[in-house]
Amino acid sequence: MRITLVAGARPNFMKIAPIIEAIKKKQDKGFQISFRLVHTGQHYDKNLSDTFFEELKIPHPDINLNIKSGTQAQQTAGIMIAFEDELNKHPCDLVLVVGDVTSTMACTIVAKKAGIKVAHVEAGIRSGDMQMPEEINRIVTDSLTDYFFTTSCYANENLQHQGIDKTQIFFVGNVMIDTLKKHESRFSPPEFWYNFKLKPQHYFVVTLHRPSNVDEGKQLKNLITNIVKFSNNLPIIFPVHPRTRTMLTDLNLNFDNLYFTSPLGYLQFNYLVKHAFAVLTDSGGITEETTVMNIPCITLRENTERPETCKLGTNRLVGTDSDLLEKAFNDLFSKNWPHGQIPELWDGKTAERIINHLIEL
Structure with missing residues (x-):
C-alpha cells in the first residue's frame, strides 16, 4: 500500500507525526506499506513549519509545494494545481489528509478526481458556523472521503446524519494526543x-x-x-x-x-x-x-x-x-473551575489504530 500523507499547517504536523511512526512500526514487522510526505507550504513561517519536523522527529517532506500565502481561492487553486502534478508523478493507493485546513480540502478534491481513495483523520467535526473557512473545508472534505477516522461520538453522529455508512466510520480517538503524550517529557x-x-x-x-x-x-x-x-x-x-x-x-x-x-x-x-x-x-x-x-x-x-x-x-x-x-x-x-475528564480513546494510541484499520481495509 502506497500512502501519500498531506501536511499543510501547524496542526497537521502534530497529527502526521504519530501516523508516520505507526507506519514505520508496521514496515519493521514486514508489512508492505510505504508513505510519501507532501508539505503544501500553506504555513511558511519557520516556527510554524520546519521547526515541527525537527522537534517531532518527522522525516523532512519528500516535496514542498511552496504555495505560501494568498486569498482562500488563490491558495486552494495553487495547492490543487501543484498536488495534481505531484500525484501524476508519484501515483499512490491512498491519500491521507488530516484536520480542516485549505490543504485538506484542496488535496481531497484532487485525489478524488484522480480516482484515488481518501482517508480523513479528524473527520466529522462540525461547528455549525459557515463563516469559518474551516467549516467549509470540513464539509467538502467529508462529502468526498472514503474512510472517516473520528475523535469522538459527536463526530460519528455528524457523519451519520450526513448519510455516511457506518462501515466507513472508524472511531479511533485523537491523534493530536498521541503527539502530546509522546513528547510531554x-x-x-x-x-x-x-x-x-x-x-x-x-x-x-x-x-x-x-x-x-x-x-x-x-x-x-x-x-x-x-x-x-x-x-x-x-x-x-x-x-x-x-x-x-x-x-x-x-x-x-x-x-x-x-x-x-x-x-x-x-x-x-x-x-x-x-x-x-x-x-x-x-x-x-x-x-x-x-x-x-x-x-x-x-x-x-x-x-x-x-x-x-x-x-x-x-x-x-x-x-x-x-x-x-x-x-x-x-x-x-475563586477556584470554581471544574476538573475535566479525558475523552474516550484519547490515550496516545490513535495512530496505531488508524494504520491497523487501513491495513485491514
Whole structure:
C-alpha cells in the first residue's frame, strides 16, 4: 500500500507525526506499506513549519509545494494545481489528509478526481458556523472521503446524519494526543521564561488567529483590553500568529503585564500551556491539549467543533461577550473551575489504530 500523507499547517504536523511512526512500526514487522510526505507550504513561517519536523522527529517532506500565502481561492487553486502534478508523478493507493485546513480540502478534491481513495483523520467535526473557512473545508472534505477516522461520538453522529455508512466510520480517538503524550517529557521553557520571571500557575497564555477575532482592529483591541482588565495583573503571554501580527502593529496595545512573543515551537509552546494558570484561545486544537493536561481553557469563540472539550474537558465558550469573559475569570480566581475528564480513546494510541484499520481495509 502506497500512502501519500498531506501536511499543510501547524496542526497537521502534530497529527502526521504519530501516523508516520505507526507506519514505520508496521514496515519493521514486514508489512508492505510505504508513505510519501507532501508539505503544501500553506504555513511558511519557520516556527510554524520546519521547526515541527525537527522537534517531532518527522522525516523532512519528500516535496514542498511552496504555495505560501494568498486569498482562500488563490491558495486552494495553487495547492490543487501543484498536488495534481505531484500525484501524476508519484501515483499512490491512498491519500491521507488530516484536520480542516485549505490543504485538506484542496488535496481531497484532487485525489478524488484522480480516482484515488481518501482517508480523513479528524473527520466529522462540525461547528455549525459557515463563516469559518474551516467549516467549509470540513464539509467538502467529508462529502468526498472514503474512510472517516473520528475523535469522538459527536463526530460519528455528524457523519451519520450526513448519510455516511457506518462501515466507513472508524472511531479511533485523537491523534493530536498521541503527539502530546509522546513528547510531554521533552517540553522545555522558552528563553523568555526567565526574562519575564514567569512562575508556574501564575500567568496566562493567549493565542488568537480566527478572522472574526483578528481581522478588525476595534474587535481585537477590545478583546485584548478586556483580557488585561480581568487578569488581576498576572502576566499574559501572547505568541503572535503571523495573521495577527500585522493588525497588532497599528493598535498600540501597551500594558505592563502583556508580553507579545514570536510564534513558538511545539515543545516550548506546550511547556507554557502545561504550566499556565489558564489559556485563552480561539484554536480548537489547543482546547484538546488543555483538556488532556487539565488546564482551564477559555475559548474566545461563539461555537466549537470540539464539544467534548466543554462537556467533558476543561474548556468554556465565552465568545466575545465581556460579561461571560469576566465571569470566567472570576471562576478561575475563586477556584470554581471544574476538573475535566479525558475523552474516550484519547490515550496516545490513535495512530496505531488508524494504520491497523487501513491495513485491514
